[in-house]
Amino acid sequence: MSETICALATPTGGALAIIRISGPQSFQILRSICSHADTAKSRFLSPITDETGTLIDEALVSVFHAPHSYTGEDSVEISCHGSQYIVRRILDLLVQKGCRMARPGEYTQRAFLNGKLDLSQAEAVADLIASTNKATHQMAMSQLRGHFSSELAQLRDQLLHLTSLLELELDFSDHEELEFADRTELLALAKTIDERVRHLAGTFQAGNALKNGIPVAIIGAPNVGKSTLLNALVGEERAIVSDIQGTTRDAIEDTIQLGGITFRFIDTAGIRHTNDQIERLGIDRSLAASQQAQIILMMTEPGVPYPDVPIRENQTVIRIKNKTDNFQAKYGVGLDELRQQLIDIAPKLPENEVVVTNVRHYEALMHASSNLARVIESLEMGISGDLVAEDLRLVLSDLGEITGGNITSQETLNNIFSHFCIGK
Numbered sequence: 001m002s003e004t005i006c007a008l009a010t011p012t013g014g015a016l017a018i019i020r021i022s023g024p025q026s027f028q029i030l031r032s033i034c035s036h037a038d039t040a041k042s043r044f045l046s047p048i049t050d051e052t053g054t055l056i057d058e059a060l061v062s063v064f065h066a067p068h069s070y071t072g073e074d075s076v077e078i079s080c081h082g083s084q085y086i087v088r089r090i091l092d093l094l095v096q097k098g099c100r101m102a103r104p105g106e107y108t109q110r111a112f113l114n115g116k117l118d119l120s121q122a123e124a125v126a127d128l129i130a131s132t133n134k135a136t137h138q139m140a141m142s143q144l145r146g147h148f149s150s151e152l153a154q155l156r157d158q159l160l161h162l163t164s165l166l167e168l169e170l171d172f173s174d175h176e177e178l179e180f181a182d183r184t185e186l187l188a189l190a191k192t193i194d195e196r197v198r199h200l201a202g203t204f205q206a207g208n209a210l211k212n213g214i215p216v217a218i219i220g221a222p223n224v225g226k227s228t229l230l231n232a233l234v235g236e237e238r239a240i241v242s243d244i245q246g247t248t249r250d251a252i253e254d255t256i257q258l259g260g261i262t263f264r265f266i267d268t269a270g271i272r273h274t275n276d277q278i279e280r281l282g283i284d285r286s287l288a289a290s291q292q293a294q295i296i297l298m299m300t301e302p303g304v305p306y307p308d309v310p311i312r313e314n315q316t317v318i319r320i321k322n323k324t325d326n327f328q329a330k331y332g333v334g335l336d337e338l339r340q341q342l343i344d345i346a347p348k349l350p351e352n353e354v355v356v357t358n359v360r361h362y363e364a365l366m367h368a369s370s371n372l373a374r375v376i377e378s379l380e381m382g383i384s385g386d387l388v389a390e391d392l393r394l395v396l397s398d399l400g401e402i403t404g405g406n407i408t409s410q411e412t413l414n415n416i417f418s419h420f421c422i423g424k
Contacts (some may be wrong), residue, residue: 006031006094006164007102009423014082019090020423021076021099022069022107029097030061030076033090048080050093057086071107072114100300105420109413112404118149119404119416123358126420127211134260135210138200139355148304148354148361151200158193159399162186164393166385187379193395194372202358206316206347207357209294213255213264214346217290219307220299228327229299230254230267233339259343266293276295295345316345360416361402368398 004023010016021029031037036046039104042063048056060079069075080086096100103125112122142148165186202343209215217228234254253266268290288295288311295316300306301323311317318341320327320334327334349355356362371394378388 003100004098005102005106006099007107008087008091009077010082010207012082012084012087017080017082017087019078019087019094020102020107021078021079021094021156022102022110022131023075023099024074025098026076027063028072029094029377033093033099034059037061039065047356048078048090048093050089050348051096056089057081067114067116070116071110072116073110097318102389105417105421105424108420108424109417110132112413118146120148120152120358120361120402121146122404123360125424129358129421129424131260133257135349136262138349139207139211139357142354143357147352148356149403151196151354152403155196156396156399158189159392161397162189162193163389163396164337166389166392183379183382187376190372190375190379194369194376197365197369197372198364200354200406201362201369204356204359204362205352206363207355208359210261210347210349210355211357213262214295215264215266215293216295216297216342217266217268217293218297218299219268219290219309221304221307224299224304225329225351226299229297229320229322230265232329232332232335233281233340258339259346261343261344261346262409263295263342295342317413318342318345364398364401368395 002024004021004025006019006021009018009020027037027039030039033048033050034046035049036044038044044061044063046059046061048059050056057080062077062079064070064077065077066072078090080090089100108117108122108125111117112119118123121144125141127136127140128144128294131140131396205333218229220226234256253264255262255264291312293315295318296311297318297320298306298309299320299322301321306319318338320338322329325333327338349356356365371391375388375391375395378391
């Protein structure tokens with residue numbers, strides 16, 4: 001990290017723009033473009049001029065001395081006017097003076113490498129930026145503040161204690177009269193740890209649904225009002241409404257927020273027997289969408305039976321009889337009750353509880369649980385402590401993957417941070 005990097009940290013087109021500089025030459029490069037630069041101050045106003053002395057802009061400059069910055073390095077933020085011309089001139093000038101343009105996520109990657117954040121907290125930065133509702137914001141903030149990291153640290157301490165007792169037993173194996181590890185207590189501790197790991201992994205389904213939008217499939221025969229319902233829920237003519245059966249040939253998707261939760265609605269082709277190959281393809285996609293959905297709005301109208309579609313055990317089905325006194329999608333009758341029902345059904349964020357939303361974290365937890373299962377089986381069977389200790393080290397490695405303690409591959413880190421935006 002000997003290079004000094006720069007990037008625009010705000011979206012283009014606004015009244016103001018913030019340009020970030022980070023690295024060992026930050027202050028030296030700043031002085032070369034700001035005639036009034038005073039890095040002893042935390043904030044100052046200064047003109048920014050090019051190599052000929054031509055004024056580019058008047059800017060507010062914020063100075064951060066290492067390690068008291070986002071990246072842990074000497075850093076500068078230049079707040080200038082949002083003109084694309086001004087931003088481009090300043091960035092060009094910074095590159096001329098020795099900066100390199102930052103790659104996506106490079107600031108946060110440096111924060112991780114400098115110990116300002118662990119990897120799960122760094123990933124929470126991207127989730128926080130992408131948050132679109134109260135639920136996703138709460139989950140990202142919890143992870144960024146280290147609640148998940150703290151939970152893993154406690155599990156790690158328990159695992160290290162378990163491992164140390166086993167290894168101490170091995171060191172004194174020639175003294176049969178000494179017992180450092182009570183197998184009954186070790187087994188109970190291993191089961192307690194495994195229960196917590198499996199609980200964390202078990203929150204992923206709800207966390208992932210809240211993060212990406214709870215999938216809701218609207219299923220029913222043709223012309224029962226599925227597209228009308230979708231349009232009414234999202235508040236626009238998203239789907240074509242027609243009296244002609246089979247109008248919807250493909251799944252149409254849109255999202256809305258209800259009660260601070262994002263729902264991802266899927267309007268599907270009407271389910272009926274047909275010889276039309278294109279319509280048949282749409283019906284097949286409807287059935288596939290119903291299998292992927294967490295909630296199914298099973299829709300019909302008087303005189304039309306509900307469609308016969310397979311329902312998974314963990315799916316919730318809401319049955320709607322349209323064109324009746326209690327529900328008329330076309331006129332909004334019953335929609336408020338339906339919205340509230342969806343909010344009530346949606347997963348709730350438990351108070352002060354860690355919720356896993358990242359598939360990488362979920363997979364690491366599942367690997368840890370698998371290795372813990374071997375630890376428990378070995379302890380129950382009285383297998384040698386050196387073999388049990390090896391499985392425990394694998395569990396520690398699995399949990400370390402989440403916070404980044406065991407990740408040394410630059411390629412792995414680059415892959416994680418490449419999904420961040422430039423400037424973050």
